[in-house]
Amino acid sequence: MSAAGEFDLIDLIKRLTQGPSARVEVGIGDDAAVIRAGSGKQLLCSDCMVEGVHFDLTMMSPADVAYKALATCLSDIAAMGGTPIAVVLSLALPKEKANEKFVTAFCKGIEKLRADLLPVQFDFVGGDLSSSPGPIFIDVACTGETARPILRSGAKPGDQLAVSGWPGTSAAGLYGMQNWKTIKELSGALTQAHTRPLPRFDLSQKLDSETCHALIDVSDGLASEANHLAKASNVKIEIIQEKIPSHERIQALADRTNQSALDWALFGGEDYELLACFSADAQIPDGFTLIGRVLETGATGPAVTLVKPNGEKTPLGPGGFNHFAPKPPASEQI
Amino acid sequence: MSAAGEFDLIDLIKRLTQGPSARVEVGIGDDAAVIRAGSGKQLLCSDCMVEGVHFDLTMMSPADVAYKALATCLSDIAAMGGTPIAVVLSLALPKEKANEKFVTAFCKGIEKLRADLLPVQFDFVGGDLSSSPGPIFIDVACTGETARPILRSGAKPGDQLAVSGWPGTSAAGLYGMQNWKTIKELSGALTQAHTRPLPRFDLSQKLDSETCHALIDVSDGLASEANHLAKASNVKIEIIQEKIPSHERIQALADRTNQSALDWALFGGEDYELLACFSADAQIPDGFTLIGRVLETGATGPAVTLVKPNGEKTPLGPGGFNHFAPKPPASEQI
Numbered sequence: 001m002s003a004a005g006e007f008d009l010i011d012l013i014k015r016l017t018q019g020p021s022a023r024v025e026v027g028i029g030d031d032a033a034v035i036r037a038g039s040g041k042q043l044l045c046s047d048c049m050v051e052g053v054h055f056d057l058t059m060m061s062p063a064d065v066a067y068k069a070l071a072t073c074l075s076d077i078a079a080m081g082g083t084p085i086a087v088v089l090s091l092a093l094p095k096e097k098a099n100e101k102f103v104t105a106f107c108k109g110i111e112k113l114r115a116d117l118l119p120v121q122f123d124f125v126g127g128d129l130s131s132s133p134g135p136i137f138i139d140v141a142c143t144g145e146t147a148r149p150i151l152r153s154g155a156k157p158g159d160q161l162a163v164s165g166w167p168g169t170s171a172a173g174l175y176g177m178q179n180w181k182t183i184k185e186l187s188g189a190l191t192q193a194h195t196r197p198l199p200r201f202d203l204s205q206k207l208d209s210e211t212c213h214a215l216i217d218v219s220d221g222l223a224s225e226a227n228h229l230a231k232a233s234n235v236k237i238e239i240i241q242e243k244i245p246s247h248e249r250i251q252a253l254a255d256r257t258n259q260s261a262l263d264w265a266l267f268g269g270e271d272y273e274l275l276a277c278f279s280a281d282a283q284i285p286d287g288f289t290l291i292g293r294v295l296e297t298g299a300t301g302p303a304v305t306l307v308k309p310n311g312e313k314t315p316l317g318p319g320g321f322n323h324f325a326p327k328p329p330a331s332e333q334i
Numbered sequence: 335m336s337a338a339g340e341f342d343l344i345d346l347i348k349r350l351t352q353g354p355s356a357r358v359e360v361g362i363g364d365d366a367a368v369i370r371a372g373s374g375k376q377l378l379c380s381d382c383m384v385e386g387v388h389f390d391l392t393m394m395s396p397a398d399v400a401y402k403a404l405a406t407c408l409s410d411i412a413a414m415g416g417t418p419i420a421v422v423l424s425l426a427l428p429k430e431k432a433n434e435k436f437v438t439a440f441c442k443g444i445e446k447l448r449a450d451l452l453p454v455q456f457d458f459v460g461g462d463l464s465s466s467p468g469p470i471f472i473d474v475a476c477t478g479e480t481a482r483p484i485l486r487s488g489a490k491p492g493d494q495l496a497v498s499g500w501p502g503t504s505a506a507g508l509y510g511m512q513n514w515k516t517i518k519e520l521s522g523a524l525t526q527a528h529t530r531p532l533p534r535f536d537l538s539q540k541l542d543s544e545t546c547h548a549l550i551d552v553s554d555g556l557a558s559e560a561n562h563l564a565k566a567s568n569v570k571i572e573i574i575q576e577k578i579p580s581h582e583r584i585q586a587l588a589d590r591t592n593q594s595a596l597d598w599a600l601f602g603g604e605d606y607e608l609l610a611c612f613s614a615d616a617q618i619p620d621g622f623t624l625i626g627r628v629l630e631t632g633a634t635g636p637a638v639t640l641v642k643p644n645g646e647k648t649p650l651g652p653g654g655f656n657h658f659a660p661k662p663p664a665s666e667q668i
Binding site for chain 1: 343346357358360364366374376378380422424442448458459462467475
């Protein structure tokens with residue numbers, strides 16, 4: 001497989017399976033599917049986490065793993081401008097983990113997320129439990145609802161591009177944990193961004209679909225998500241490098257370790273922050289930082305351009321995680 | 335863990351996580367969750383399949399695996415008396431399987447199931463694709479709808495117990511495939527029951543919740559499912575051994591190989607047939623065979639009793655698959 005293997009396979013799956021019926025408004029290809037139900041719209045999505053790919057129990061506790069597995073999936077509901085309803089969780093455990101101690105710790109992660117998300121609530125209503133001959137597998141599926149979903153495909157030329165929080169925080173936290181022996185000092189805020197990301201319902205639920213034209217969560221890094229937005233909306237996007245927010249904690253760690261905070265933000269992923277396109281005249285809501293703009297689609301040129309501090313423009317490919325290329329891991333929606 | 339480990343863990347999960355909110359009619363513990371949505375009721379369930387636990391690619395093709403993964407989950411919707419709406423599928427593949435050939439074959443299984451299920455339809459609307467450092471992992475989550483769900487918990491004393499099809503067919507097919515070298519001759523109907531089970535919407539959609547009081551699908555064998563029904567409904571159940579249907583093909587294979595067709599039916603599982611409780615005066619619908627009855631709950635005695643051909647009564651424990659006991663594999667709903 002080429003480096004594009006993962007997205008090629010998703011395209012292949014989309015091509016080889018029957019397209020959605022009339023009641024499906026959005027099928028394969030956005031953060032969550034949108035299905036017409038009565039007078040409202042139902043959302044459905046799933047996200048899996050595999051031990052040794054998405055997490056390592058030497059760095060994350062069973063509670064962290066449960067927290068993050070649910071958070072990752074719920075974030076897709078936030079990224080549609082939706083409200084979660086119910087969650088099912090499938091868990092395949094190797095025999096040595098199928099004990100009260102592991103399961104108790106795991107459940108604590110579910111309950112902690114529930115507490116952290118309040119006042120947003122979800123119901124944990126079932127799932128499947130299996131043994132695994134190898135790693136731990138977790139899959140979470142979530143339903144949600146929304147009156148007006150905010151899709152990836154709604155970006156319009158002239159829109160302002162904004163991101164919430166500090167993208168790259170999760171990657172900085174992961175780097176710090178992986179290099180703990182030499183770093184020795186690491187902010188808990190960085191590790192927590194990696195181990196216990198909180199879906200941004202606090203922001204998404206205030207978004208107005210009139211002014212917020214497109215929305216996606218940053219699971220694979222800013223570069224990858226900007227490319228997804230551009231492709232889905234058939235527009236071009238320009239990101240101003242100097243405007244990408246970077247918390248001083250991230251910059252300090254990058255400086256100390258000779259890493260690039262910019263690379264963490266662009267290619268790190270797993271932040272579960274929101275990347276949004278707001279109409280040209282809209283005020284950027286609190287919690288978001290303006291980082292670029294949506295341009296007219298030209299016949300040629302890259303989907304996403306990075307404007308460097310010296311004014312030089314460079315194409316910004318997805319570059320984020322790709323499951324079947326030799327790169328760090330994350331999930332990708334079918 | 336004791337042999338009861340799997341169900342102990344599910345009880346533990348249920349105890350340690352917050353119970354469902356008011357809008358959830360059925361949470362952890364039935365074939366699918368039931369969530370009030372507008373004037374109707376939404377169903378949600380998930381089922382996972384793990385390579386080396388639920389399937390073996392020397393016996394099942396990638397198309398079989400996809401077919402069965404979806405069928406298993408959809409069967410839970412049938413077992414609630416529901417109609418499927420949308421499916422999401424998460425797939426974790428080792429790198430050597432992440433290629434066009436495997437994914438194309440896999441998608442053919444999805445489309446074949448879709449064709450076989452007609453006129454019942456479902457939409458395949460997304461999911462997640464990941465790499466796996468070990469076995470293939472598949473999780474399917476499905477939503478459905480129903481005006482009046484038929485639960486496990488509705489069995490009433492006096493009810494007639496009936497099962498669809500020929501339970502044990504899947505186990506016979508699996509045994510035949512596992513012992514192919516010595517058997518050499520095997521009915522395709524038996525292997526197909528194991529590799530491509532078809533959810534019984536043809537029967538479930540004709541059931542009337544007035545006369546069909548309780549419903550469950552046979553994923554873990556008749557014995558296990560009868561125990562689930564008895565426990566959930568707080569009743570006792572009597573199964574008449576001689577009435578358990580066994581197709582001549584199954585009996586012939588059992589005779590030839592010195593196996594027990596009865597054990598296949600009671601403990602084999604993965605049939606995805608329906609086990610139903612009908613009111614005492616109801617006519618048993620076509621496709622179902624009367625195999626026993628629901629008794630008053632006594633203070634003592636087993637939940638399920640098997641009446642042998644000589645009239646002797648013997649307690650019938652679940653005995654089906656338990657993921658953390660040294661037994662053959664299957665799934666169990668959280």
